[in-house]
Amino acid sequence: MECMSYSLRCAMIVDLLKKMRAQGSWCGETHIQKAMYISQDLAKVNFGYKFVMYKHGPFSFDLKDELSAMRASGIIEFAFTHKGYGPSIRVTTFGERIYTVNRENIENCNLVNDFVATWLASSDVRSLERIATAYYVTKKNPRDPVIERAKKLNSLKPHVDLVAAEEAIKIIEQKREQAKREIPLRCELHAEVL
Amino acid sequence: MRASPLYPLAGLTGRFGPQIAPSNPRNVGHKEHKENIYYLDLVIYSVAIRQRGGKIMKHNHEFRDPIHTFISLRTDERRVVDSRPFQRLRHIHQLALTYLVYPGATHKRFEHSLGVMHLASRIFDVVTAPENIFDDSVRRIIPDEEAKRYWKSVLRTAALCHDLGHLPFSHAAEDQLLPDGYDHERLTKDIIRSPEMLEIWETMTPRLRSDDIIKLAVGPKKADPLELDTWESILAEIIIGDAFGADRMDYLLRDSYHAGVEYGKFDHNRLINTLRILPLSYADTDEPALGLESGGLESSEGLMVARYFMYKQVYLHPIRRVYDIHLVDFLKSWLPNRIFSTKLKTILGMTDIEALAAIRKAYDTAKSSNYALAKRIECREHFRFFYSASPSDKDGGKLIPGRTIAAAAEASFGRAAIRYDYVPPKSSAPNFPVRRYDGTIESSLKLSPILEKLPAIEVDTVYCDKSILADAVRWRQENAAKLLDLE
Numbered sequence: 001m002e003c004m005s006y007s008l009r010c011a012m013i014v015d016l017l018k019k020m021r022a023q024g025s026w027c028g029e030t031h032i033q034k035a036m037y038i039s040q041d042l043a044k045v046n047f048g049y050k051f052v053m054y055k056h057g058p059f060s061f062d063l064k065d066e067l068s069a070m071r072a073s074g075i076i077e078f079a080f081t082h083k084g085y086g087p088s089i090r091v092t093t094f095g096e097r098i099y100t101v102n103r104e105n106i107e108n109c110n111l112v113n114d115f116v117a118t119w120l121a122s123s124d125v126r127s128l129e130r131i132a133t134a135y136y137v138t139k140k141n142p143r144d145p146v147i148e149r150a151k152k153l154n155s156l157k158p159h160v161d162l163v164a165a166e167e168a169i170k171i172i173e174q175k176r177e178q179a180k181r182e183i184p185l186r187c188e189l190h191a192e193v194l
Numbered sequence: 195m196r197a198s199p200l201y202p203l204a205g206l207t208g209r210f211g212p213q214i215a216p217s218n219p220r221n222v223g224h225k226e227h228k229e230n231i232y233y234l235d236l237v238i239y240s241v242a243i244r245q246r247g248g249k250i251m252k253h254n255h256e257f258r259d260p261i262h263t264f265i266s267l268r269t270d271e272r273r274v275v276d277s278r279p280f281q282r283l284r285h286i287h288q289l290a291l292t293y294l295v296y297p298g299a300t301h302k303r304f305e306h307s308l309g310v311m312h313l314a315s316r317i318f319d320v321v322t323a324p325e326n327i328f329d330d331s332v333r334r335i336i337p338d339e340e341a342k343r344y345w346k347s348v349l350r351t352a353a354l355c356h357d358l359g360h361l362p363f364s365h366a367a368e369d370q371l372l373p374d375g376y377d378h379e380r381l382t383k384d385i386i387r388s389p390e391m392l393e394i395w396e397t398m399t400p401r402l403r404s405d406d407i408i409k410l411a412v413g414p415k416k417a418d419p420l421e422l423d424t425w426e427s428i429l430a431e432i433i434i435g436d437a438f439g440a441d442r443m444d445y446l447l448r449d450s451y452h453a454g455v456e457y458g459k460f461d462h463n464r465l466i467n468t469l470r471i472l473p474l475s476y477a478d479t480d481e482p483a484l485g486l487e488s489g490g491l492e493s494s495e496g497l498m499v500a501r502y503f504m505y506k507q508v509y510l511h512p513i514r515r516v517y518d519i520h521l522v523d524f525l526k527s528w529l530p531n532r533i534f535s536t537k538l539k540t541i542l543g544m545t546d547i548e549a550l551a552a553i554r555k556a557y558d559t560a561k562s563s564n565y566a567l568a569k570r571i572e573c574r575e576h577f578r579f580f581y582s583a584s585p586s587d588k589d590g591g592k593l594i595p596g597r598t599i600a601a602a603a604e605a606s607f608g609r610a611a612i613r614y615d616y617v618p619p620k621s622s623a624p625n626f627p628v629r630r631y632d633g634t635i636e637s638s639l640k641l642s643p644i645l646e647k648l649p650a651i652e653v654d655t656v657y658c659d660k661s662i663l664a665d666a667v668r669w670r671q672e673n674a675a676k677l678l679d680l681e
Contacts, residue, residue: 007593029625030479053421054414056479061415065618072619072650073593074585078639086625086637087646101591124478156423159331159480 011102023121134168285545313440352410437624457503460496485627590679596654619650
């Protein structure tokens with residue numbers, strides 16, 4: 001898979017942020033981390049973010065650095081809008097400009113971001129952690145029975161009990177099937193287009 | 195036998211000192227003298243634990259250290275320090291060629307690694323103390339006493355080993371002089387799994403698993419395919435965490451001390467004493483994370499401000515950075531196949547000493563093909579910077595303007611006369627849980643405007659050969675705005 005350029009990656013993140021917000025998401029860093037993890041996998045495009053098991057499930061240090069760089073460049077900013085929550089990420093006017101300049105080149109990824117935003121925007125951190133970790137475990141052990149994957153999830157995140165883990169794995173099964181239907185072969189084209 | 199203040203090694207046995215204390219320190223036999231020199235930096239006071247057959251056996255050892263005063267370690271940890279891979283760190287400069295700009299910055303990875311072990315151990319004791327744990331979600335992840343002893347030993351060992359895989363001159367040459375897929379963390383993993391080190395882990399008490407050492411030494415980002423659970427992630431964060439990892443604390447304090455730059459200081463003792471493992475209740479998750487009591491918030495701000503100034507003043511100093519580039523130029527030309535070997539035997543035999551000797555030799559031989567490259571380093575004939583991006587340079591939509599300037603400058607002046615340096619903005623806003631006086635938990639970024647507002651630092655600089663500096667400056671004045679779509 002080809003790796004996207006920095007400008008396109010910025011535009012992709014801005015696109016995801018805008019769509020998550022439009023669906024009512026609070027848009028903290030955890031939301032972007034987990035949504036981008038699933039988005040990158042479904043789009044079959046290498047955004048250049050390597051994910052490992054860490055804070056609240058799959059986590060990319062590359063993406064963390066990228067968000068930091070985007071904040072430094074004035075593309076995004078932090079805002080404290082929800083009582084009790086940590087910072088929420090907002091797109092700035094400059095970020096909108098970067099998005100506009102690159103919008104055409106990321107059009108083929110729109111479908112994936114739409115799908116992921118609709119799915120995850122209303123989730124809180126607790127359920128994002130469950131879902132993204134279930135996705136991670138399923139991706140790594142696709143042929144294991146549901147219960148085995150649930151046990152694996154529980155061993156990685158002991159505060160997620162087995163019942164909740166099993167439920168999360170089943171949701172992933174359904175969503176992956178739904179993604180296959182709703183985001184057909186177009187995903188395969190992305191790497192060439194981008 | 196009693197140690198005297200004049201001769202602290204007296205009275206100790208075996209490899210740790212002479213068996214019979216000389217009445218006069220000057221009358222030390224040759225063999226004893228050699229041993230004492232070898233362990234000159236290991237000051238052993240009488241902390242003898244037990245006696246066997248009239249000989250005193252020691253189990254605790256201490257290093258004198260300019261930052262932490264004394265650093266203690268156990269006998270089995272001494273085996274790690276005495277190993278060939280660890281002793282090699284005595285010859286790897288912590289800050290590469292920074293000493294050409296800050297002459298005092300000649301310290302090595304060896305003492306830094308000891309310092310990281312010392313701080314990590316202190317942090318572990320604070321965050322696992324029962325009186326510092328307030329929530330069941332945290333109590334659940336803390337193991338029982340026996341497992342705690344095991345993990346403390348793993349943590350200390352991992353802290354000692356976290357830099358074992360560094361190439362000569364630390365980070366300076368790493369990106370460009372290793373094959374794809376390799377970095378110093380991967381080499382660190384290879385060394386921790388090497389037969390020499392496996393033998394040490396086997397004989398330690400408790401016996402240590404090499405995978406556990408690796409997880410904590412390189413952290414979740416580089417441990418792949420190993421996976422870290424919540425407890426292991428927190429322990430790894432104690433060593434290499436962004437917000438208050440022992441690695442960061444030690445290098446800021448140590449680098450500022452040696453460079454003679456006061457900015458790196460902060461109240462690390464207060465910071466360590468206020469560290470806690472806390473639930474992230476404000477973020478709606480049950481997974482605990484490393485955070486701190488609100489009383490330590492100013493110390494944490496102090497660390498981040500220190501980091502900011504150290505990056506501005508030392509680590510990203512433009513002349514220091516261009517010496518890294520010249521060093522890479524030389525090493526590329528000098529090394530077989532233009533890259534470092536990843537064979538452990540070769541890596542372990544390669545330090546700054548070998549590379550510096552090669553630079554001196556090339557400079558002493560005017561006919562050497564590497565003469566000009568060596569001369570840049572030996573005679574301070576480094577390139578000069580003629581363009582450094584300002585925030586407004588991005589207004590035309592080019593997010594990395596220096597890259598555009600460098601490409602155009604190369605076309606005008608030739609590739610040999612231009613060098614480009616880019617470092618993306620470093621993360622500057624650590625988000626961690628803070629426990630307030632009323633027991634509620636809040637995000638650090640919400641409580642601290644300093645942490646939230648601290649600017650990121652970016653390097654986007656173009657250098658040119660000294661001989662064309664005036665032309666390059668004139669060229670930049672005439673062309674930069676057009677190249678960056680700012681007209």
